[in-house]
Amino acid sequence: xxxxxxxxxxxxxxxxxxxxxxxxxxxxxxxxxxxxxxxxxxxxxxxxxxxxxxxxxxxxxxxxxxxxxxxxxxxxxxxxxxxxxxxxxxxxxxxxxxxxxxxxxxxxxxxxxxxxxxxxxxxxxxxxxxxxxxxxxxxxxxxxxxxxxxxxxxxxxxxxxxxxxxxxxxxxxxxxxxxxxxxxxxxxxxxxxxxxxxxxxxxxxxxxxxxxxxxxxxxxxxxxxxxxxxxxxxxxxxxxxxxxxxxxxxxxxxxxxxxxxxxxxxxxxxxxxxxxxxxxxxxxxxxxxxxxxxxxxxxxxxxxxxxxxxxxxxxxxxxxxxxxxxxxxxxxxxxxxxxxxxxxxxxxxxxxxxxxxxxxxxxxxxxxxxxxxxxxxxxxxxxxxxxxxxxxxxxxxxxxxxxxxxxxxxxxxxxxxxxxxxxxxxxxxxxxxxxxxxxxxxxxxxxxxxxxxxxxxxxxxxxxxxxxxxxxxxxxxxxxxxxxxxxxxx
Amino acid sequence: xxxxxxxxxxxxxxxxxxxxxxxxxxxxxxxxxxxxxxxxxxxxxxxxxxxxxxxxxxxxxxxxxxxxxxxxxxxxxxxxxxxxxxxxxxxxxxxxxxxxxxxxxxxxxxxxxxxxxxxxxxxxxxxxxxxxxxxxxxxxxxxxxxxxxxxxxxxxxxxxxxxxxxxxxxxxxxxxxxxxxxxxxxxxxxxxxxxxxxxxxxxxxxxxxxxxxxxxxxxxxxxxxxxxxxxxxxxxxxxxxxxxxxxxxxxxxxxxxxxxxxxxxxxxxxxxxxxxxxxxxxxxxxxxxxxxxxxxxxxxxxxxxxxxxxxxxxxxxxxxxxxxxxxxxxxxxxxxxxxxxxxxxxxxxxxxxxxxxxxxxxxxxxxxxxxxxxxxxxxxxxxxxxxxxxxxxxxxxxxxxxxxxxxxxxxxxxxxxxxxxxxxxxxxxxxxxxxxxxxxxxxxxxxxxxxx
Ligand SMILES: Cc1ncc(COP(=O)(O)O)c(C=O)c1O
Numbered sequence: 001x002x003x004x005x006x007x008x009x010x011x012x013x014x015x016x017x018x019x020x021x022x023x024x025x026x027x028x029x030x031x032x033x034x035x036x037x038x039x040x041x042x043x044x045x046x047x048x049x050x051x052x053x054x055x056x057x058x059x060x061x062x063x064x065x066x067x068x069x070x071x072x073x074x075x076x077x078x079x080x081x082x083x084x085x086x087x088x089x090x091x092x093x094x095x096x097x098x099x100x101x102x103x104x105x106x107x108x109x110x111x112x113x114x115x116x117x118x119x120x121x122x123x124x125x126x127x128x129x130x131x132x133x134x135x136x137x138x139x140x141x142x143x144x145x146x147x148x149x150x151x152x153x154x155x156x157x158x159x160x161x162x163x164x165x166x167x168x169x170x171x172x173x174x175x176x177x178x179x180x181x182x183x184x185x186x187x188x189x190x191x192x193x194x195x196x197x198x199x200x201x202x203x204x205x206x207x208x209x210x211x212x213x214x215x216x217x218x219x220x221x222x223x224x225x226x227x228x229x230x231x232x233x234x235x236x237x238x239x240x241x242x243x244x245x246x247x248x249x250x251x252x253x254x255x256x257x258x259x260x261x262x263x264x265x266x267x268x269x270x271x272x273x274x275x276x277x278x279x280x281x282x283x284x285x286x287x288x289x290x291x292x293x294x295x296x297x298x299x300x301x302x303x304x305x306x307x308x309x310x311x312x313x314x315x316x317x318x319x320x321x322x323x324x325x326x327x328x329x330x331x332x333x334x335x336x337x338x339x340x341x342x343x344x345x346x347x348x349x350x351x352x353x354x355x356x357x358x359x360x361x362x363x364x365x366x367x368x369x370x371x372x373x374x375x376x377x378x379x380x381x382x383x384x385x386x387x388x389x390x391x392x393x394x395x396x397x398x399x400x401x402x403x404x405x406x407x408x409x410x411x412x413x414x415x416x417x418x419x420x421x422x423x424x425x426x427x428x429x430x431x432x433x434x435x436x437x438x439x440x441x442x443x444x445x446x447x448x449x450x451x452x453x454x455x456x457x458x459x460x461x462x463x464x465x466x467x468x469x470x471x472x473x474x475x476x477x478x479x480x481x482x483x484x485x486x487x488x489x490x
Numbered sequence: 491x492x493x494x495x496x497x498x499x500x501x502x503x504x505x506x507x508x509x510x511x512x513x514x515x516x517x518x519x520x521x522x523x524x525x526x527x528x529x530x531x532x533x534x535x536x537x538x539x540x541x542x543x544x545x546x547x548x549x550x551x552x553x554x555x556x557x558x559x560x561x562x563x564x565x566x567x568x569x570x571x572x573x574x575x576x577x578x579x580x581x582x583x584x585x586x587x588x589x590x591x592x593x594x595x596x597x598x599x600x601x602x603x604x605x606x607x608x609x610x611x612x613x614x615x616x617x618x619x620x621x622x623x624x625x626x627x628x629x630x631x632x633x634x635x636x637x638x639x640x641x642x643x644x645x646x647x648x649x650x651x652x653x654x655x656x657x658x659x660x661x662x663x664x665x666x667x668x669x670x671x672x673x674x675x676x677x678x679x680x681x682x683x684x685x686x687x688x689x690x691x692x693x694x695x696x697x698x699x700x701x702x703x704x705x706x707x708x709x710x711x712x713x714x715x716x717x718x719x720x721x722x723x724x725x726x727x728x729x730x731x732x733x734x735x736x737x738x739x740x741x742x743x744x745x746x747x748x749x750x751x752x753x754x755x756x757x758x759x760x761x762x763x764x765x766x767x768x769x770x771x772x773x774x775x776x777x778x779x780x781x782x783x784x785x786x787x788x789x790x791x792x793x794x795x796x797x798x799x800x801x802x803x804x805x806x807x808x809x810x811x812x813x814x815x816x817x818x819x820x821x822x823x824x825x826x827x828x829x830x831x832x833x834x835x836x837x838x839x840x841x842x843x844x845x846x847x848x849x850x851x852x853x854x855x856x857x858x859x860x861x862x863x864x865x866x867x868x869x870x871x872x873x874x875x876x877x878x879x880x881x882x883x884x885x886x887x888x889x890x891x892x893x894x895x896x897x898x899x900x901x902x903x904x905x906x907x908x909x910x911x912x913x914x915x916x917x918x919x920x921x922x923x924x925x926x927x928x929x930x931x932x933x934x935x936x937x938x939x940x941x942x
Contacts, residue, residue, distance in 0.1 A: 009593065009790045012601050012828050022829040023568060025837050029919040030848035033840065037867045040704045042734045045836040047608045049828050056828045057570055060598070060821075064579040067594030071578030080584050084493055088536045090576060093756070097547035102558045103758035104896055105551070109885030117549030118757045131528050143620035143759065144814040146801070157662045172806075182801035182811035186631070188662040191806040229518045260516060262525045276814065280493075283584040284818030285595035286778065287618070288760030304658070327658030331561075331623050331651045332758030344543060348492050350533025356491035360501075362515045367504045383510070383518055411590055419587070422802065439495035440504060471590040476791035481783035485772070487614055487795065489604040 009472070012059050013489050016049040022056055066472050067285070068416050074442050076368075078387045078419035078431025079177065079225055081255045081277035086348065089281065089341035098340060103332040112317045118340075119316040122333055123308045125292075125343045132354070133251070133271045134264020135294030139303045140334035145252055147329070148272030148291025149183035149219070151304065154326045155270060155295060156217050156246045157187060158302040162324060165244060167216035173202045175226060175423045180219045180250060189216055196425055200226045200380045202236060211239055217246035222266070223256045223385035225423040225431070227365065237267025246270060246299075254278045255361050255435070256385035259354025269296045278357075279342035290338035304329050360436035361386040364443060368434050371447040375454045379426045387433035389426050396457040401464055403428040406453055408467040408475065413449040492533055555921050556893040557849075559871050559912025560700065561622065561649045562758075563750045565728065565838070566916055568829050571752040575822045585778070585814065589793045595817065596792035599780040602824040609730045609827075610744040611737020612766035616777040618820040619763030619812060622747025623655040626724055628776045628810055629745040629765055630656065630692050633720040634665065635774045635809065639691030641666040645677050647699035648724060650901035656694075672904070675701050675863030675873070683713055690719040697725055697736065701863060701910065702846070702871025704733060711740030727751055727764075729869050731830075731839030743767045752826025753819055762819035773799060776810030838915050842870035845913040849922045853911070856930045862908050871912040873898065873905075876929075878936045880909040883929070890928045 051059075069075070075082035093099065098118065106112045112119065126138045142148035153170065160167045170184035173194045181191040192210055197203040202220065218240045223229045230236070237247040249268035255278045263271045275281050276289035283289070295303060301324035309319045318333075333339075349357065362385050369388045373381065376390040392401050407417030407430070419431040434443055456463050468474050496504070505512060516524070534542065556564055575581065579594060586592030586599075599617040606615035619625040630642055642660075644653060646669055653669065660667050666689070670681040677695055686693060693714045698704045711721045722743045723736035728750045736744045748762030749755070767775055773796065781795030801808040830838060850872050853859055862873040874895075876883050881897040895912070898905040913922075 009597055009792075011597070011604070012824075013604065021831055021833055022570075023831070023834045025833075026841060026915060028841055028844045030844055030922070033844040033847040035843060035847040035850075035867065036732070037704070040706055040733055040867060042730070042732065042738070045832045046730060046735070048605065048830065048832045048835060050831045050833070051828060053568075053570055053829065056825065057574060059828070060574040060825055061577070063594035063598055064574075064577045065594070066592075066597070067579040067583050068588075068591035069579050069582030071582045075584075077584060077587070082582075082584060085582050086493065086536075088540060090581075092540065092543045092547075094572070094754075095544065095547045097550040097552045099754040099756050100552035100564070101550050101757040102552075102556055102564065102755050102893065103562055104558045104560055105554075105893060107900060108888065108893065108897070109881050110888065114551040114554070114888070115757065117546035120546055120549065128530065131530055134525070143624065143816075144812070146811045146813045147620060147624070150811055154658070154662065177813075178801035178803070178805050178808070179811050179813050181806035182804075182808040185806035185808075186811055231518055231520050231523075234520075234523060257516075257519065259528060259530075260525055261519050261523055265525060266523055282581040282818070283814070284816075285580050285583045285592070285599075285821065286585040286817035287814040288620075288816045288819055289814040326661070328623075328651065328654045329658055330759070331621060331655065335759035335761075336757040337754075337760050340543075344539055347531065347534050347539050347542065348536070351528055351530035353492050353533045354528075354530065356494050359512065359515065360491075360494050360496060363496075363501060363504055363508075363512075366508050366510060366515065370508045383514070385518075407588065408590070411588065416591055417588055437493050437495065440500045442495075468590050472593055473590055473785040473789050473791040474787065476589045476785045476793045477783045478793050478795065481781035481793050481795040484783075485769075485795070486782040487600070487603055487772070487779055488607040489600075490607055490613065 011489055012049050015051060015055060015059065018050055020050045020052055022051055022053040073414055073416065074438060074446055075416040076418050076432045076434050077416060078433040079252060081433060081435060083280055083435040084437040085280050085282040086345060089344045092344050093337045093340050106318050116316055118336065119308050121340050121343050123316055125339055128346045129273060129292060129294060132258060133294050134262035135271050136297040137300050137303060138292045138294040139307065140292050140339050141304045141330040142272065142291035142293055143330055143335050144287060144289035145272060145274040145291040146179035146183055148293045149179055150187055151293045151329050152248050152270040152272055153184050153187035155299055155302045158326050159246060159299060160216055168214045170216050171210060171218040173220065175224050175425050176219060177225060184219065200228050201230045204232060204235065207236065207239065211243055213243060215243050215245045217248055219248040219250060221250035221253050223253050226379060226389050227384040227387035228380060229385050233266045252277055253386065256358060258358050260358055269299060275338055275342040280345040281338045281341040288335050288338055290335040302326055357436050364434040364436060364438060368432060368443050368447060372450055375451055387431055389429050389431050391426060391428040391430065396454065399457055399461040401457040401461055403430050405464040406430065409453045409464045410449060411468040412470045415446055415449060554891055554893040557895045557911045557925060558893045560896050560910060561747055562755060563914050564755060564916055565750050565914050567752050570829055571822050571825050574825050575818060580821055581818060586794060589791060593792060596780050598821050598824055600782060600792050602820045603780060605824050605827045606764050606766050609727055609735065610725065610766045611735030612744050613769040614772045615764065615766040616775055616779050618815040618817060619765055619777055620816060621759065621761040621763045622724065623652040625745040625763030625765050626652045626694065627656055627659045629722045629743045630694060632774050632776060633692035633722060633743060636771055637691035637718060637720060639689050640664055641689040642692045642694065643668045643682065643685045643690055644694040645682060646670050646673060647677055647701060648694055648696040649700050675703050675865040677705055682710060686714060686717055686719055688717060690717065692720055692722055694722045697723055698729055698869040701873050702868040703865045704867045704869050706734060706739055708739045728839055728842065731835035732843065748823045751823035753822055760816060760819055762816045762823055774809060777812045777815055841915040842913060845917050846870045846872060849911065849913055852922055852926045856926060858933055870914065871910055873908050873910055875907045876909060877933060879906050883932050884909065886932045887928055892925055892928055894925060894929065
């Protein structure tokens with residue numbers, strides 16, 4: 001076997017040299033502790049690596065060269081809104097008076113006065129998000145989109161409990177993101193899947209049959225994961241309301257309509273937003289995110305504790321006495337550092353900036369869709385919003401080319417692939433979200449690569465099935481990973 | 491327009507090629523569903539927004555000499571942690587769906603999982619959860635899935651903030667949550683054993699506990715296991731530089747908050763939840779898990795594995811709804827642990843303990859200040875009783891530039907006068923002395939003061 005090789009990845013633990021160190025011991029200025037019970041001590045220090053600072057810096061710098069971010073290149077990962085993350089937000093989040101702020105400070109007597117700046121960030125972000133969504137108030141506590149969904153469903157449950165309703169089901173379209181049914185289920189509801197119609201939208205006739213007295217609510221994203229806006233979204237909300245159900249809006253796709261249409265005006269009662277998508281905070285290789293949840297007036301009493309409120313004297317305070325609240329769903333005020341970054345972005349955009357976001361997100365998507373639609377199979381041949389779904393054409397499939405091959409070939413051409421195999425209701429799906437921060441030149445280059453790949457699929461399919469060739473590894477064996485299950489070096 | 495590359499000219503060109511007008515782009519949204527002009531401010535540029543935020547930052551008092559802890563600590567962060575983690579290749583990537591473009595994130599997460607296992611004495615770990623509280627909730631759900639039971643026993647010495655979170659999460663579920671009450675600081679064996687029965691699926695403890703007290707739970711693990719329940723231990727990772735890991739006590743699931751591993755306090759987040767367990771239970775674990783494998787050329791590679799547990803495949807049958815986790819925070823933690831290394835972490839833990847011991851003796855020598863518990867072994871935090879309500883005294887000390895500690899009356903009945911004081915390696919002898927003098931001054935004239 002050819003194992004080894006010059007570039008074989010080495011774990012940081014394997015670089016360890018006994019006795020080497022990166023940090024120097026801080027001498028104790030208080031003498032040595034007498035308060036250690038040998039029964040409670042560990043026998044030997046934990047086996048962490050022993051390295052110099054330079055070793056550590058080189059290790060992680062090297063790892064970073066095997067990674068691809070928005071800063072590296074075009075990243076049209078559908079449903080994830082991989083837009084540019086402004087650098088200024090990092091500098092502001094690192095200001096010591098934000099970064100060094102202890103979350104328990106406001107719980108000291110008059111402690112709220114010690115954190116007025118941070119509370120103002122939360123409060124002002126809340127006001128801006130209200131205006132953008134048409135909701136009456138937000139909680140910043142949810143720590144990601146899925147956490148926002150769970151919070152929303154808990155609010156839904158609290159509402160029904162308060163009304164004396166006995167509701168057991170939540171309706172979720174078959175095109176929904178996996179977190180939607182998962183969130184409804186772990187909150188204690190039975191999930192009912194609503195089929196899509198031939199236009200890729202929620203099938204209203206089916207929905208009418210599925211809605212009944214047991215219906216606690218519906219979860220919907222519009223535009224949906226196919227990038228299609230449902231013009232009958234208000235009818236759906238009305239139908240749910242007719243059985244005293246709650247309409248939940250998954251705002252992960254808000255980028256398509258931000259600044260020009262509001263889920264509150266569609267009839268939704270609860271909205272979550274993904275600050276790490278629409279509001280440009282870095283995705284971090286899979287988080288941290290932030291998933292604020294907004295609700296209409298009637299649901300305000302159920303929002304988690306605590307909430308930032310403005311007092312008569314103009315100062316801000318945290319409100320804890322909220323008897324109908326669902327309680328704490330996170331320890332403090334959410335991922336404050338992420339909310340702070342989003343606040344900076346919100347301020348920089350302003351009203352016109354948001355109109356520009358949605359306009360360019362939708363324009364870029366339709367421009368790219370138009371360029372690709374004759375060569376790839378388009379799931380739905382019509383105007384899309386911020387993203388669209390295509391699949392390999394019949395001719396490509398006949399040559400054995402699958403979405404995964406196209407994805408890997410894109411890697412060799414310097415692009416991050418789109419989301420593949422989701423949404424599952426489209427076979428061999430590739431979900432492309434170009435986002436507004438990308439330029440026409442980038443889209444042209446990407447389209448050209450896609451067209452070249454399409455050509456190769458017919459002429460030299462083996463070039464594609466052998467891709468990628470430019471990366472440190474190619475097509476790692478996932479079956480082996482699951483079967484042999486090595487998930488930690490012990 | 492901010493952050494938009496396309497010029498007006500390019501936009502015209504693109505519309506033309508698309509065969510659409512600017513209005514057409516939103517033609518599918520019925521006019522009655524479109525928003526009127528929104529009431530939003532005019533955009534700011536980078537200089538303006540920086541000025542505005544710097545002003546807001548000044549309204550925070552982050553620079554008090556702080557003895558606040560309670561699960562969230564002011565530890566020293568080496569410069570290399572943010573320098574490396576902020577690299578755009580890491581920070582602006584997303585979930586590693588394409589392993590060829592994410593070996594950096596994937597290997598770092600595998601190393602994070604390994605470091606968590608080595609610290610906690612467990613066999614498997616995931617690639618992070620949101621925070622310590624949601625990690626405890628996920629650990630509880632995992633234990634109930636494994637045992638197919640619905641009763642949870644949680645000790646009162648577990649962080650009260652996490653306990654109220656668990657209460658929220660279980661409200662709609664048929665989970666029977668039992669909490670112990672009114673012990674002596676150390677986990678009361680008698681009370682815990684009394685609550686464990688044949689329906690108990692999970693026993694949740696914390697080490698060091700919320701009062702800072704260190705314990706060894708092997709007896710509770712044994713008792714729980716004999717009755718078919720699993721032991722969950724929430725742990726403060728810095729303490730593991732010195733103290734016995736839960737894995738050696740027989741814990742089945744270990745969870746906790748990783749903020750202390752190189753993350754700033756940042757007013758409550760982003761933080762880092764971690765969870766570790768036994769290999770036999772790995773298929774019941776929530777969240778992303780990274781595994782080692784080989785590629786088509788037999789080269790060592792890393793991928794997300796055991797995905798059929800997750801929401802994007804299993805939907806409403808998934809082990810959790812988590813999708814985005816706290817990957818970048820986990821990266822910071824593994825960089826931190828690599829820099830501290832085997833010796834450094836132990837030394838930091840020891841230094842925290844040294845400072846706490848010293849502060850304890852210094853503060854208990856103040857007339858009227860008494861230890862609240864008899865339990866003697868604490869790590870970097872302890873509880874003292876003051877001669878008057880602690881909240882009041884702490885309030886007075888703020889004027890002296892001190893966040894003297896946390897008043898326990900907020901979460902515990904009968905602890906009106908109790909203060910939780912936390913030390914890290916950053917607090918100096920001088921600062922401790924300043925706290926002692928200020929406290930003594932603040933207590934002067936109070937009834938019990940000087941009565942000793
Ligand atoms: C439509 C949709 N809903 C919800 C989520 C979940 O968001 P998060 O990953 O922040 O939990 C996503 C994320 O990919 C999404 O695309």
